[in-house]
Amino acid sequence: MRIQSIVALTDFSTAGELALDRAALLAAAHQARLHILFGAETPHPRFTDPQARLEQRARQLARRHGLPVQALEHRGGSVAGEALRAAAGADLLVMDRRPPAGMAGLLGGSMLARVLRASSCPVLVVQQPVHGAYAHVLVAVDFSAASDALVRYAGGLEAAAAVELFHAADRRCESTAQALRDYRHEVRRQAQGRRVRLSDVFEARRNRVGMAVGAGDRARQLAVQQESAGADLVALAHRRRGLLGDLLRGRATRRVLDGVGCDVLVYPQDYPGTQARAQSAVARRWTEAT
Known part of the structure; x- marks a missing residue:
């Protein structure tokens, strides 16, 4: 089994960055294409231009792991919807776990729950620090x-x-x-x-x-x-x-x-x-x- 395309979601939080790190390790191991996407349910004041930050992270990961990394543009939909769109046709979606946000989250479940209900590809939920390949x-x-x-x-x-x-x-x-x-x-x-x-x-x-x-x-x-x-x-x-x-x-x-x-x-x-x-x-x- 060879993975050819991986999509990773981050909001630049510590947990989100762990998801990027894990996705990059797996992409390097499989020589897969890595696509990264920014998605945050609430804006963060530290990141006035998240797309520019995402493109910077793509360049960093590409240099570190020697693989092609593309920063995808957020088209303005919900975080779950954007993640599902980006992962359509991919072999793996990598993301962190984050709590429900607001009343919509409480009624519809967490963003992760919404992704799992509709994702057409396997989803890797990163919950621990990345110290190397899985053993x-x-x-x-x-x-x-x-x-x-x-x-x-x-x-x-x-x-x-x-x-x-x-x-x-x-x-x-x-x-x-x-x-x-x-x-x-x-x-x-x-x-x-x-x-x-x-x-x-x-x-x-x-x-x-x-x-x-x-x-x-x-x-x-x-x-x-x-x-x-x-x-x-x-x-x-x-x-x-x-x-x-x-x-x-x-x-x-x-x-x-x-x-x-x-x-x-x-x-x-x-x-x-x-x-x-x-x-x-x-x-x-x-x-x-x-």
Whole structure:
């Protein structure tokens, strides 16, 4: 998996600049085009000409990382709308997490929530200082086809990182409990036969892959596993919904963002090409376990 185009959003705050730094590192690793965009829900008196500041940051990042960086112009729409427009057709949108602003934010959710409801590409939410490439990626999986594509994408995002596949199942559901038992049996059988190979999972073969299974609330289990493993990136699939569906059923992703102390990659379940990407042998075995 190779990322060719990355869009990063900043408001020049400390958190926004971390998003730019992370996006630049990933763009350099993939030799991708980097597009950066300024977006602030409230004007900042320090930046009378934010576009000029953005173009300066583009030149700085280009020199530092040796890659093409373009400063995009804000066309006057909402921050979420501008971010979605810029990311249309991109392979990744990188942004920080910021609290809701004003009554509109309280009614419609945070700007991030609005982006996640509509983004057609994966969104990387940066929540921690950037100290280098990701070292340990924790991927939340289930028995769906979306997990197949998520594993490939997350594993290819940082080719040298250790990758841990984590499944949290609800023991109260008998069908899920049976699938969990089958999954554990299959993992054990593969480990004994030494047939879980990296080439079965990723095109980039430098990853170290581990598997873990938990039971209970997924968001809570992911937070516990992330802290225990010391993962610096959590990746999960996200079902895009409208505002009402997000308010009623879309809280799992927000709870993961609240619960983990690291960056979070949110992968749309209907991301274009998901079915075409779902070809790994290990992923097929997960599906067969159901």
